[in-house]
Amino acid sequence: MNHVVGVFKDGLIRIIIEEDGIVRRYLMSELVRSMERRVVPVRPNREVSRKDCNRKAKFHHNHKSNC
Numbered sequence: 568m569n570h571v572v573g574v575f576k577d578g579l580i581r582i583i584i585e586e587d588g589i590v591r592r593y594l595m596s597e598l599v600r601s602m603e604r605r606v607v608p609v610r611p612n613r614e615v616s617r618k619d620c621n622r623k624a625k626f627h628h629n630h631k632s633n634c
Contacts, residue, residue: 570605574598 578598585591 571602574601574605 575598578594578601582591582594582598585594
């Protein structure tokens with residue numbers, strides 16, 4: 568998803584700036600193609616078990632405030 572957002576924001580700015588309508592359509596089609604190449608399939612019935620974290624502290628000490 569992050570790749571698609573990055574490609575979209577860069578491509579959208581180029582499309583908005585472009586004045587020629589034909590070039591704008593071409594850039595839009597290239598943007599759509601580029602975004603389609605980065606789609607990740609959602610596989611049904613797939614579960615990945617996660618390891619339980621057995622830490623004593625709930626949060627890491629670097630994320631705690633000092634006051």
